[in-house]
Amino acid sequence: MPNPYNYHFDDETQSYHFITKNGIEYKVAFIVDHTFSAVSNIKIDNVFQLIIEKKDDAIERYDSQVSETVKDIVASFFLNSQNSMIYICDDEDSKAETRFKVFDRWYQSSTLIDYVFKVDNVIECDSPAGITTI
Numbered sequence: 001m002p003n004p005y006n007y008h009f010d011d012e013t014q015s016y017h018f019i020t021k022n023g024i025e026y027k028v029a030f031i032v033d034h035t036f037s038a039v040s041n042i043k044i045d046n047v048f049q050l051i052i053e054k055k056d057d058a059i060e061r062y063d064s065q066v067s068e069t070v071k072d073i074v075a076s077f078f079l080n081s082q083n084s085m086i087y088i089c090d091d092e093d094s095k096a097e098t099r100f101k102v103f104d105r106w107y108q109s110s111t112l113i114d115y116v117f118k119v120d121n122v123i124e125c126d127s128p129a130g131i132t133t134i
Contacts (some may be wrong), residue, residue, distance in 0.1 A: 004071070005019070007028075016028040016073050024056065025056070026070075033048055034047075050085050050087045052070060089103070104120075
């Protein structure tokens with residue numbers, strides 16, 4: 001099992017950053033999500049949306065250290081057992097299904113499976129949002 005890349009937390013952007021061996025920079029952030037509160041009219045705290053973003057459009061070959069790094073960041077997020085996370089597989093570039101499969105593979109191959117429950121939900125939207133994983 002490969003080691004995760006070294007990453008750091010940027011206080012200004014409230015996000016984690018790391019650079020791959022190929023020089024590609026990733027940003028990982030947890031953004032407060034009020035969707036469930038808005039829909040239910042009940043205040044629900046500690047729900048966050050996970051954002052994984054490459055800083056440029058460079059194509060990167062498969063790099064297992066990227067998944068190990070994201071899994072490490074997510075595991076530290078769940079040290080607070082009250083936290084919940086939403087991961088939206090954006091389909092603006094027609095890659096939602098690929099994102100879903102990658103995220104699912106990361107989860108299935110992680111130790112998170114022992115204490116974090118993952119529920120998948122596909123939501124068809126009129127907007128370009130595409131597949132949503134919750």
